[in-house]
Amino acid sequence: MINPQWLRTFSVLAELRHFTKTADRLGLTQAAVSQHLRHLEGEFGALFVRKGRQLDITPAGQALLDYALEMEQANNRLTLRLTETDAEHGEIRIITPGSIGLLIYPMLLEWQIQHPGLSVRHRFAPDAEVLDAVLNNKYELGILTFKPDDPRIMATPFAEETLELVAPAGHKLCSWDDLMELGFIDHPDGQAMATRLFSRRFPGNAGIRSVPVKGYCNQVGLLLEPVARGLGFTVLPCYARQAFSRQDDIAVMDCGVSVVDQLWLIHRAEWPLSCRATVTVDYLRTQVDRAYQSCIQASDNNERNH
Structure with a gap:
């Protein structure tokens, strides 16, 4: 199972395409963001192509991002089902x-x-x-x-x-x-x-x-x-x-x-x-x-x- 914190870091980085902004949003250090990405790339291969300060997502990165979205949707559905009968x-x-x-x-x-x-x-x-x-x-x-x-x-x-x-x-x-x-x-x-x-x-x-x-x-x-x-x-x-x-x-x-x-x-x-x-x-x-x-x-x- 993929570490959920690493996956969250990757999803935000894929959205912002910027290490410092990702670290600020998540309350992490930039070194921690880089470490999470290294763990994921060690398992799945290159997730981004770096061109100077620009980050372009790779096909493997897009596949992982799709997986992250599916997990978020599943979590939302679970939360909804567990509380859907409670009006207050x-x-x-x-x-x-x-x-x-x-x-x-x-x-x-x-x-x-x-x-x-x-x-x-x-x-x-x-x-x-x-x-x-x-x-x-x-x-x-x-x-x-x-x-x-x-x-x-x-x-x-x-x-x-x-x-x-x-x-x-x-x-x-x-x-x-x-x-x-x-x-x-x-x-x-x-x-x-x-x-x-x-x-x-x-x-x-x-x-x-x-x-x-x-x-x-x-x-x-x-x-x-x-x-x-x-x-x-x-x-x-x-x-x-x-x-x-x-x-x-x-x-x-x-x-x-x-x-x-x-x-x-x-x-x-x-x-x-x-x-x-x-x-x-x-x-x-x-x-x-x-x-x-x-x-x-x-x-x-x-x-x-x-």
């Missing part, structure tokens, strides 16, 4: 996109306070990473902005999320010229979201690419900072706007028509959810539905007040 103890593992994550993470923490035997593991990630993490059993639950076409995945409707046009408080964006004058605060999904919303709000427009970009931020939790400071407008999901602390410094523009995304809860189809995950999902559905209604109401009030 064990780990809740969920991975989500940013906006819905900003909404549900505080809810999960409140749930954990109510059930101290639970441990919450949440990760923010784009759709592709969410799907990959659930497929590879790194997370039991995931939320996607699309319904995956994969027989290994069970997907059920989880929540709705409205796109919003958000401007600095005191600004009115009634025409395309208003958008051009104020400028756009972009983000990784910004142009796609703006295109979808503006195709309905401003039909026949010149396209979001024609609007001056006044800034860019890839952290959804910070995206409204430049908007609140008067530097531009943005388009983002309502839950991200709702999580912003300084609501008085921003205004949600009335776009006349709604662009609503369906969010999907996913998990592996081969086995049922653990009892604790099932109970937690029921709790989240109730809380998110209330938050959505509050979000819509707050948007209406925001528009009237500004």
